[in-house]
Amino acid sequence: MRERNELLSNDTNEQTITNKILVGKVALVTGGSRGLGVAIAYALANEGANVAVSYVSSADKANTLVRDIEKEKKLGVHAAAFQVDQGDPSQAEGLIQSVLARFGQLDILVNNAAVGYRGKTIDSPEIDNAAMDRQWAVNVTGVVANIRAAPALLLISTAVTPPKPAP
Numbered sequence: 406m407r408e409r410n411e412l413l414s415n416d417t418n419e420q421t422i423t424n425k426i427l428v429g430k431v432a433l434v435t436g437g438s439r440g441l442g443v444a445i446a447y448a449l450a451n452e453g454a455n456v457a458v459s460y461v462s463s464a465d466k467a468n469t470l471v472r473d474i475e476k477e478k479k480l481g482v483h484a485a486a487f488q489v490d491q492g493d494p495s496q497a498e499g500l501i502q503s504v505l506a507r508f509g510q511l512d513i514l515v516n517n518a519a520v521g522y523r524g525k526t527i528d529s530p531e532i533d534n535a536a537m538d539r540q541w542a543v544n545v546t547g548v549v550a551n552i553r554a555a556p557a558l559l560l561i562s563t564a565v566t567p568p569k570p571a572p
C-alpha cells in the first residue's frame with residue numbers, strides 16, 4: 406500500500422480547485438484510522454471534501470490522518486476524527502451530531518468500518534458466539550444505526566454535480 410502522505414495530491418497541475426467535484430461537501434468515513442478507510446478519506450479530501458473519520462481505538466492513527474489533511478493547505482479542506490464504538494448502535498446518533506457540530510452539514514456517509522474475526526467458523530462446534538455477536542453488531546447493526554442517524558442530513562444536502570468538460 407502507498408505511504409499515507411503519498412495518497413495526498415501534491416501536484417498543483419494535476420487538479421485545480423475548480424475541477425474538484427466535492428468542494429463544499431462534508432464526508433464521514435467510518436473506520437478512517439487505518440486500512441481502506443484511510444485511502445477513502447484521502448481520496449475524498451483530494452476531491453475537495455471536508456472529511457470526518459471515526460475510529461474505535463486507534464486515536465493516534467486517526468489524528469495523524471487529520472493532521473496530514475489539515476497541513477496540506479493546497480487542498481483547502483478540514484478534517485476531524487471522532488471516537489465511537491460502532492458495535493453500540495446507541496452511539497451512532499452522537500457520532501452524526503458530532504460531525505454536524507464540527508462541520509454544519511453531512512453530505513456523504515461511507516460505511517467502511519467493520520471487523521472480521523478469524524477462528525472458529527460458523528460450522529464449528531467450538532464457535533465463538535460472543536465474537537459472532539460482536540461482529541454482527543459492528544458490521545450490521547452499527548451500519549444500520551449510522552444510516553438511520555444520518556438520512557435527514559443526507560437528504561437536505563445538495564447533489565454532487567460533476568464539472569462540465571472543458572470546451
Ligand SMILES: NC(=O)c1ccc[n+]([C@@H]2O[C@H](COP(=O)([O-])OP(=O)(O)OC[C@H]3O[C@@H](n4cnc5c(N)ncnc54)[C@H](OP(=O)(O)O)[C@@H]3O)[C@@H](O)[C@H]2O)c1
Nearest residue numbers: 436437438439440441460461462463490491492517518519
Ligand atoms: N481489506 C480487504 O481486503 C477487504 C476486502 C473486502 C472488503 N473489505 C471491507 O472494507 C472495509 C475496510 O476493511 P479494512 O481491511 O480496511 O479494515 P481494517 O484495516 O481492519 O480497519 C477497520 C477500521 O474500522 C474501524 N473499526 C473497527 N471496529 C470498529 C468499531 N467497533 N467502531 C468504530 N470503528 C471501528 C477501525 O478502527 P480502529 O483502528 O480504531 O480499530 C479501523 O479504522 C470493511 O468494511 C471490510 O469488510 C476489506
